Amino acid sequence: MTTAAYPTVWKKPPFIKSTYLRYSLWAAVLVYTFLALGSVEVNWSRVVEGADRGMRFVKAFVQPDFVSRWPNIWKGLVESLTMTLCSTVAGIILAIPFGLGAARNLVPGWVYIFCRAFIAVSRSFQEIIIAIICAAVFGFGTFAGFVTLTFATIGFLAKLIADEIEATNPHALTAMRATGASWWQQVNYAIQPQISPRTIGLCLYRLDINFRESAVIGVVGAGGIGATLNTAMDRYEYDSAAAILLIIIALVMVAEYFSGIIRKRIQ
Amino acid sequence: MSDTTSNYSDSWDRRSRAERLIRWVLWLVFVAVFIQSWRIMNEDTLWFFVEDAPRQFADISSRMWPIRWSYMDQLWKPLWDTINIATLGTALGVVIALPIAFLAASNTTPNAYIVRPIALFIIAASRSINSLIWALLLVMVLGPGLLAGIIAIALRSIGFVAKLTYEGIEEINKTQVAAVTATGASSVQVLDYAIIPQILPNFVSTAIFRWDINIRESTVLGMVGAGGIGLQLDASLATLAWPQVALIFIAILGTVVVSESISARVRKALI
Numbered sequence: 431m432t433t434a435a436y437p438t439v440w441k442k443p444p445f446i447k448s449t450y451l452r453y454s455l456w457a458a459v460l461v462y463t464f465l466a467l468g469s470v471e472v473n474w475s476r477v478v479e480g481a482d483r484g485m486r487f488v489k490a491f492v493q494p495d496f497v498s499r500w501p502n503i504w505k506g507l508v509e510s511l512t513m514t515l516c517s518t519v520a521g522i523i524l525a526i527p528f529g530l531g532a533a534r535n536l537v538p539g540w541v542y543i544f545c546r547a548f549i550a551v552s553r554s555f556q557e558i559i560i561a562i563i564c565a566a567v568f569g570f571g572t573f574a575g576f577v578t579l580t581f582a583t584i585g586f587l588a589k590l591i592a593d594e595i596e597a598t599n600p601h602a603l604t605a606m607r608a609t610g611a612s613w614w615q616q617v618n619y620a621i622q623p624q625i626s627p628r629t630i631g632l633c634l635y636r637l638d639i640n641f642r643e644s645a646v647i648g649v650v651g652a653g654g655i656g657a658t659l660n661t662a663m664d665r666y667e668y669d670s671a672a673a674i675l676l677i678i679i680a681l682v683m684v685a686e687y688f689s690g691i692i693r694k695r696i697q
Numbered sequence: 698m699s700d701t702t703s704n705y706s707d708s709w710d711r712r713s714r715a716e717r718l719i720r721w722v723l724w725l726v727f728v729a730v731f732i733q734s735w736r737i738m739n740e741d742t743l744w745f746f747v748e749d750a751p752r753q754f755a756d757i758s759s760r761m762w763p764i765r766w767s768y769m770d771q772l773w774k775p776l777w778d779t780i781n782i783a784t785l786g787t788a789l790g791v792v793i794a795l796p797i798a799f800l801a802a803s804n805t806t807p808n809a810y811i812v813r814p815i816a817l818f819i820i821a822a823s824r825s826i827n828s829l830i831w832a833l834l835l836v837m838v839l840g841p842g843l844l845a846g847i848i849a850i851a852l853r854s855i856g857f858v859a860k861l862t863y864e865g866i867e868e869i870n871k872t873q874v875a876a877v878t879a880t881g882a883s884s885v886q887v888l889d890y891a892i893i894p895q896i897l898p899n900f901v902s903t904a905i906f907r908w909d910i911n912i913r914e915s916t917v918l919g920m921v922g923a924g925g926i927g928l929q930l931d932a933s934l935a936t937l938a939w940p941q942v943a944l945i946f947i948a949i950l951g952t953v954v955v956s957e958s959i960s961a962r963v964r965k966a967l968i
Contacts, residue, residue, distance in 0.1 A: 469777065471843070477840065480840055481838070484839075509738065556913050559917060571743075645830070649830075649921065660833070675826060682825035
């Protein structure tokens with residue numbers, strides 16, 4: 431008699447267990463999609479008009495033109511690469527004090543709050559917005575881009591370094607304190623060996639990101655290959671624009687490949 | 698016995714002399730490269746402007762005051778558009794990313810020599826180009842508006858979500874796959890019963906994380922004409938209406954903080 435109580439067909443347990451929550455989530459998603467799609471106005475005649483340009487762009491990708499704008503592309507690339515390197519180095523140097531300051535187990539409360547607030551501000555604004563301000567303040571060009579990327583790097587790395595420090599094994603720190611080590615010695619012997627492999631990996635990762643970002647901030651006047659790309663687009667030189675995009679993709683892939691190798695060797 | 702010990706130095710060194718020399722040379726090269734890049738980078742820098750920066754900064758900050766709160770009435774619609782760009786773009790990107798992730802993972806790919814490299818290239822291309830550049834391209838093709846923004850966000854999200862997901866697929870527990878396969882399940886059933894349940898929490902959390910990043914990115918897409926609050930920002934900057942710019946910054950900051958806390962909470966509940 432009891433066997434009848436068991437179902438003969440097995441069903442996968444659902445991802446969200448509560449039936450009520452599951453269906454109300456689905457309903458919310460449906461209502462939202464309806465509302466959101468309603469707010470998207472598409473000018474189909476414009477899309478049809480643009481399709482032709484789209485095709486030309488796709489064709490340009492097959493036959494990119496590296497030659498005719500090469501001096502400009504080269505200049506943009508050199509600007510981007512130097513900007514990337516300088517801002518990553520400066521960002522790392524400045525991120526270390528902020529990272530130490532934002533670790534709760536190392537510093538007094540007011541330093542912690544100040545550093546965390548700085549990191550929060552640096553992280554919440556998009557690089558583009560910072561670049562707009564920097565271009566207005568420092569004048570157009572690579573220096574504005576350098577400041578932008580440095581600022582963004584500080585927020586990114588300092589947060590990760592601080593989280594890393596807070597997650598270190600506390601015994602090493604206690605042991606160093608017990609020997610009467612000064613604050614610097616504590617950091618140098620108890621914290622630094624624990625965090626440095628991952629931190630070096632993160633620095634390389636940020637180098638990647640900075641190169642990618644350096645390709646964009648030129649659009650708002652902060653120098654680099656982005657400025658060249660923007661000009662190429664404005665002048666409808668799709669083949670040069672395609673060449674620039676392909677160079678960016680290739681460089682990012684190369685950078686990712688090498689940073690992957692280095693990270694593997696360190697860890 | 699005593700004369701053998703004299704070969705050893707009194708103090709311990711972590712690295713041999715040659716190693717130290719190599720490291721020293723590498724550091725020297727690195728510093729030289731850095732200085733040289735700094736010089737090339739600043740060839741065209743007008744130091745006059747840089748020296749003037751603190752004054753400029755003070756000037757711009759003072760012009761932002763008082764913030765024009767009344768402008769907020771005109772910001773609700775663009776803000777809603779921004780959120781829609783991010784959400785619809787993420788949804789579209791995630792839907793495309795899932796099959797690409799399966800094609801790219803070495804244990805689920807149908808063909809390791811042709812399909813997998815193509816999938817990996819799609820992921821790399823999507824990841825290396827920022828959504829603003831995608832938007833720049835798409836505005837040209839589709840015309841200004843939300844659609845260009847949505848597709849730009851989707852194209853950028855594909856690489857991110859697919860990369861994290863395929864890495865997750867490669868790390869799944871193989872015993873479950875073997876168990877389901879042993880029942881005679883078809884490959885689709887293996888996918889459905891053995892692989893997807895293992896990666897689903899991770900996948901959803903990645904998607905929500907990307908949504909959070911996309912909210913941030915969609916705030917500036919309007920700068921190139923792809924809709925959202927960036928359009929207002931561009932217009933306000935063009936007319937040097939700093940009190941409005943300040944309000945837009947506050948609105949963006951608020952949106953970002955709210956979306957970040959939502960995403961953090963949902964992800965915490967998932968994992």
